[in-house]
Amino acid sequence: xxxxxxxxxxxxxxxxxxxxxxxxxxxxxxxxxxxxxxxxxxxxxxxxxxxxxxxxxxxxxxxxxxxxxxxxxxxxxxxxxxxxxxxxxxxxxxxxxxxxxxxxxxxxxxxxxxxxxxxxxxxxxxxxxxxxxxxxxxxxxxxxxxxxxxxxxxxxxxxxxxxxxxxxxxxxxxxxxxxxxxxxxxxxxxxx
Numbered sequence: 001x002x003x004x005x006x007x008x009x010x011x012x013x014x015x016x017x018x019x020x021x022x023x024x025x026x027x028x029x030x031x032x033x034x035x036x037x038x039x040x041x042x043x044x045x046x047x048x049x050x051x052x053x054x055x056x057x058x059x060x061x062x063x064x065x066x067x068x069x070x071x072x073x074x075x076x077x078x079x080x081x082x083x084x085x086x087x088x089x090x091x092x093x094x095x096x097x098x099x100x101x102x103x104x105x106x107x108x109x110x111x112x113x114x115x116x117x118x119x120x121x122x123x124x125x126x127x128x129x130x131x132x133x134x135x136x137x138x139x140x141x142x143x144x145x146x147x148x149x150x151x152x153x154x155x156x157x158x159x160x161x162x163x164x165x166x167x168x169x170x171x172x173x174x175x176x177x178x179x180x181x182x183x184x185x186x187x188x189x190x191x192x
Contacts, residue, residue, distance in 0.1 A: 032096055035092050035093075035095060035096055036068065036090075036092060036093060036096070037092075038068075038069060040068040040069075041067070041068055041069070041070065041071025042071065043064060043067040043068055043071070047067055047073050048060060048063055048064060048067065050073055051063045051067070051073060051076055051077060051080075054077065055080055058080060058085070058086060059088070061088070061089055061093070061094075061097070061099060062085075062086045062087070062088055062089065063076065063086070064089075064097060065086075065087075065088075065089035065093055066079065066086045066087075126174045126177075126178075127174070127178065130170065130171060130174060132171055132174060132175065135171065135175060136175070136178075153165050153166070153169060
C-alpha cells in the first residue's frame with residue numbers, strides 16, 4: 001500500500017512541476033499571434049529587399065506586415081501591382097517590430113539631426129563614377145560628333161576587347177551628354 005501512495009505522490013509532483021513550467025511560459029506576455037491577430041509567417045531580409053527594390057516608394061514596415069500575413073513575395077507583389085499600395089500595419093505591429101528608419105547617406109536621422117539641417121553631400125556624378133576627369137579636361141574644347149557618340153560597335157574577337165569597346169562607348173556617351181547639358185545651360189543663361 002505504501003508503494004501506491006509513493007507513486008501517487010510522485011505523479012502529483014510531476015503534474016505540479018509540468019503545470020508550473022508551462023504556466024510560467026504563457027505568463028511571459030502575449031504571443032505575436034495574439035498581438036497581430038494572425039499567425040505570422042517567417043520573413044527574411046531577402047524577401048524584404050526583393051520587394052523593397054521593386055517598389056522603393058512602399059514603406060518597409062508595410063512590406064514586412066504584408067509578408068508576415070502572406071509569407072509570399074509573389075502574393076505581396078501582386079497585391080501592390082493590383083492596388084498600387086499595401087495597407088499600413090496597425091499600432092500593435094510596432095510593439096513587436098519597432099519602426100525602421102529610412103537609410104540616409106550621412107545617417108543624420110540616427111544622430112538626431114533633421115535632414116534639412118544636415119550638410120548636403122556632393123552627389124556621385126557619372127564623371128566621377130567612371131573616372132573621366134582626365135578625359136573631361138582634354139575634351140572640353142573638342143566637340144564629339146553625334147555619329148561617334150553611341151555608334152555601332154564592331155564585334156571584337158575576345159570578351160576583354162568587347163568589354164573595353166563597350167566601356168569606351170559608354171564614356172563617349174557620358175561625355176557627349178555632358179557637352180549637350182552644358183550647351184543647353186549656356187543657351188538658357190544667354191536667354192535669361
